[in-house]
Amino acid sequence: MAQLSIVSGSVGLITLQNPPVNALSAAVRQGIVDTVEKALSDPKVKSVVIRGQNGVFCGGADIKEFGTKMTGPHLIPMIHAIEAGNKPMVAAIEGSALGGGLELALGCHYRVAHSKARLGLPEVTLGLLPAAAGSQRLPRLIGVPAALNLITTGRHVTAAEALQLGIVDQVTDHDTVDTAVKFALNVAGQSLDARRISTFPCPRPAELDALFEDAMQKVRKSARGAIAPVACVQAVRAAATLPYAEGLERERELMATLFNSGQARALQYCFFAQRAVGRWSTPSGARWDTSKPVPVPKAAVIGLGTMGRGIAVALAQTGLSVVAVETQEKQMMEAKQAVSGMLERGAKRRGVAPVSDKISYSGNIRAVADVDLVIEAVFEDMAVKEKLFQQLSAICKPGALLCTNTSALDVDHLASQTRNPELVVGMHFFAPAHVMKLLEVVYGRRSSTQAVATAMQLGKKMGKVSVAVGNCRGFVGNRMLKPYIEQAFYLLEEGATPELVDRALEEFGFSMGVFRMSDLSGLDVGWRVRKGDGLVEPGLASGPSARVRQGRRYSPLGDLLCEQGRFGQKTGRGWYQYEKPGGRVARSDPWLHSFLEGYRARHGLVARRIDHEEVLERCLYALINEGFHILEDGIAAGPEDIDVIYVFGYGWPRHRGGPMFYAGMVGLAKVLERLEHYHQAHPDVPHLQPCSLLRRLVASGSPPIHKWREVIRKLHSHL
Numbered sequence: 001m002a003q004l005s006i007v008s009g010s011v012g013l014i015t016l017q018n019p020p021v022n023a024l025s026a027a028v029r030q031g032i033v034d035t036v037e038k039a040l041s042d043p044k045v046k047s048v049v050i051r052g053q054n055g056v057f058c059g060g061a062d063i064k065e066f067g068t069k070m071t072g073p074h075l076i077p078m079i080h081a082i083e084a085g086n087k088p089m090v091a092a093i094e095g096s097a098l099g100g101g102l103e104l105a106l107g108c109h110y111r112v113a114h115s116k117a118r119l120g121l122p123e124v125t126l127g128l129l130p131a132a133a134g135s136q137r138l139p140r141l142i143g144v145p146a147a148l149n150l151i152t153t154g155r156h157v158t159a160a161e162a163l164q165l166g167i168v169d170q171v172t173d174h175d176t177v178d179t180a181v182k183f184a185l186n187v188a189g190q191s192l193d194a195r196r197i198s199t200f201p202c203p204r205p206a207e208l209d210a211l212f213e214d215a216m217q218k219v220r221k222s223a224r225g226a227i228a229p230v231a232c233v234q235a236v237r238a239a240a241t242l243p244y245a246e247g248l249e250r251e252r253e254l255m256a257t258l259f260n261s262g263q264a265r266a267l268q269y270c271f272f273a274q275r276a277v278g279r280w281s282t283p284s285g286a287r288w289d290t291s292k293p294v295p296v297p298k299a300a301v302i303g304l305g306t307m308g309r310g311i312a313v314a315l316a317q318t319g320l321s322v323v324a325v326e327t328q329e330k331q332m333m334e335a336k337q338a339v340s341g342m343l344e345r346g347a348k349r350r351g352v353a354p355v356s357d358k359i360s361y362s363g364n365i366r367a368v369a370d371v372d373l374v375i376e377a378v379f380e381d382m383a384v385k386e387k388l389f390q391q392l393s394a395i396c397k398p399g400a401l402l403c404t405n406t407s408a409l410d411v412d413h414l415a416s417q418t419r420n421p422e423l424v425v426g427m428h429f430f431a432p433a434h435v436m437k438l439l440e441v442v443y444g445r446r447s448s449t450q451a452v453a454t455a456m457q458l459g460k461k462m463g464k465v466s467v468a469v470g471n472c473r474g475f476v477g478n479r480m481l482k483p484y485i486e487q488a489f490y491l492l493e494e495g496a497t498p499e500l501v502d503r504a505l506e507e508f509g510f511s512m513g514v515f516r517m518s519d520l521s522g523l524d525v526g527w528r529v530r531k532g533d534g535l536v537e538p539g540l541a542s543g544p545s546a547r548v549r550q551g552r553r554y555s556p557l558g559d560l561l562c563e564q565g566r567f568g569q570k571t572g573r574g575w576y577q578y579e580k581p582g583g584r585v586a587r588s589d590p591w592l593h594s595f596l597e598g599y600r601a602r603h604g605l606v607a608r609r610i611d612h613e614e615v616l617e618r619c620l621y622a623l624i625n626e627g628f629h630i631l632e633d634g635i636a637a638g639p640e641d642i643d644v645i646y647v648f649g650y651g652w653p654r655h656r657g658g659p660m661f662y663a664g665m666v667g668l669a670k671v672l673e674r675l676e677h678y679h680q681a682h683p684d685v686p687h688l689q690p691c692s693l694l695r696r697l698v699a700s701g702s703p704p705i706h707k708w709r710e711v712i713r714k715l716h717s718h719l
């Protein structure tokens with residue numbers, strides 16, 4: 001809705017009213033059409049200010065409407081009526097002016113913004129383009145290169161940058177509406193001929209073709225198969241090369257292709273899933289809205305390896321006092337240097353002063369005695385962690401939360417080492433911890449509601465997307481990764497190469513295929529875990545039994561590479577070869593190919609042709625199947641939790657929505673049928689046996705993903 005009042009005698013003040021972000025729902029659009037018409041026809045009104053209720057100008061089109069039958073006035077004629085009006089219209093921008101919100105402001109003749117406001121055209125992140133003439137007006141206002149940058153990335157700019165770019169006319173630190181009203185009083189009666197952006201010629205930079213070719217190449221490279229960034233470039237090109245009306249028609253055509261695409265659905269699902277995970281709940285009945293986090297002004301990090309350093313930096317950048325503990329002198333020295341570099345670079349990037357004074361270092365664990373929360377990031381070894389938790393339990397002040405950054409170990413077992421197991425939770429960060437957005441908050445059987453709420457809130461403060469998950473081996477992310485990697489190994493045994501498998505996954509949209517990723521993170525990490533699980537048998541034994549461990553098919557390929565010292569990038573050799581140890585550019589390795597041939601010959605395996613489809617089905621459906629097990633076990637509360645974890649932590653392409661969303665897009669019946677097919681072909685691979693929840697969902701008519709929770713609830717109530 002929108003309301004019109006008259007202020008300062010002659011200024012029509014239109015207020016958009018649709019909390020929390022004044023999204024342009026049908027009712028708001030109708031309200032704008034009506035109030036603009038009224039203001040234009042009221043002789044008392046000489047100029048108009050448009051603002052949003054509650055300090056937010058407008059968060060854009062109502063994304064919830066996209067999946068429904070759209071009714072109400074269309075944005076384009078609504079904005080044109082504002083621009084064509086014969087009274088000055090001033091947008092008073094507080095909070096956010098995003099997407100359709102900024103397009104509405106671009107239809108106004110003037111824009112006044114508060115210094116804390118953020119502006120942008122983030123449609124591309126929702127699989128769309130700014131199709132309420134934003135792709136045509138913005139280049140006319142700020143030029144093609146700047147508009148291309150904003151529209152293809154969707155990035156938000158500050159008011160200061162918006163002023164510099166020419167998007168806004170004035171920035172204020174004072175009351176935005178008062179300033180805009182004064183502005184409107186000043187410009188009342190002035191000619192508007194030079195203020196209607198759609199009538200501006202679009203500035204045509206020299207080398208226009210080269211500029212767009214370059215832009216297209218850039219987006220194709222970074223988009224990993226996403227179509228919206230490409231359409232955004234095409235729309236801006238239309239602005240630069242066609243008259244406004246024709247450009248608008250091109251914008252409409254491009255939007256028509258995007259609007260109903262699977263990618264747009266996936267990206268909009270991700271938008272809501274990211275917010276849904278904040279409304280966490282646990283099987284014990286703890287919930288985000290009924291639990292009270294405790295304040296955490298001071299925290300400690302124990303262990304200053306790669307993870308610990310990143311966590312310390314992330315905490316300090318959030319404004320906490322941090323005690324960083326490392327008992328090995330050499331590691332401490334290196335860590336201090338690395339942390340101060342990370343803090344400096346981070347401060348430079350954010351345009352603020354470094355916060356080095358927030359971190360104090362100690363070689364003595366007793367230094368954590370007065371902190372409110374401890375995150376241990378020591379070596380991934382249960383015995384080491386057990387001892388540490390016993391010590392922490394004795395040293396820390398009463399009520400201090402004890403968190404583990406383990407990526408797979410049993411949080412309940414660690415809790416059992418302490419006097420107050422209710423104060424123990426997992427906080428599983430992803431490397432590099434000061435950069436990666438994902439945090440798995442792992443609640444144990446005895447974790448208190450308050451402990452979970454505190455870890456979730458701390459994650460949010462740190463700018464992380466925090467997902468509450470239950471305790472099991474590998475939690476959600478790493479548990480699902482296991483069958484995925486396992487399938488990739490089997491595919492090599494059956495005739496594939498690392499290059500073929502990686503190409504299929506990267507063409508699907510993963511930032512890195514499984515083998516390039518394994519080379520990056522180090523093959524020795526998995527080797528150590530498999531050794532701990534008693535799976536590794538040294539040597540080159542042959543025959544079928546050499547590929548069976550604990551009654552299941554097993555591929556020793558990773559172990560054999562490790563035995564050769566091939567740990568990946570760090571040793572310059574892994575599934576690929578690198579120019580030197582620590583090198584980054586993966587090159588195909590003839591040694592590896594002949595090693596695979598020799599391995600197959602030794603085990604009597606005959607290489608067959610494997611295509612991309614089989615790679616995707618086997619790797620992805622095995623991973624998805626584990627996701628269904630995780631839902632069935634109640635480790636994740638809903639499919640959104642899994643999808644957010646995979647998109648933010650594991651390089652799953654966002655335009656495919658996450659593994660569980662993708663399963664729904666492919667069709668649950670098809671996923672089930674293919675798993676059955678592959679399980680029949682490989683009966684010794686339990687991960688390919690379809691999960692009973694998947695069967696149940698298919699039997700209940702493959703409901704849409706937002707209905708899965710009902711089926712899961714029923715399943716749990718029968719148990």
Ligand SMILES: CC/C=C\C=C\CC(=O)SCCNC(=O)CCNC(=O)[C@H](O)C(C)(C)COP(=O)(O)OP(=O)(O)OC[C@H]1O[C@@H](n2cnc3c(N)ncnc32)[C@H](O)[C@@H]1OP(=O)(O)O
Nearest residue numbers: 021023059060061062063064096098099100122131132275
């Ligand atoms: C022909 C033309 C057809 C279509 C044209 C489309 C153009 C568009 O405008 S597409 C939309 C573009 N806008 C955006 O992408 C902005 C999305 N919103 C945000 O980035 C943020 O919400 C924010 C505005 C910066 C506010 O952030 P914050 O204060 O952190 O709150 P949130 O938790 O993110 O949001 C609160 C609440 O509002 C819901 N919401 C936000 N924006 C929209 C929206 N545009 N439509 C519908 N709902 C929106 C959000 O989902 C939250 O609600 P939950 O119930 O918690 O999910």
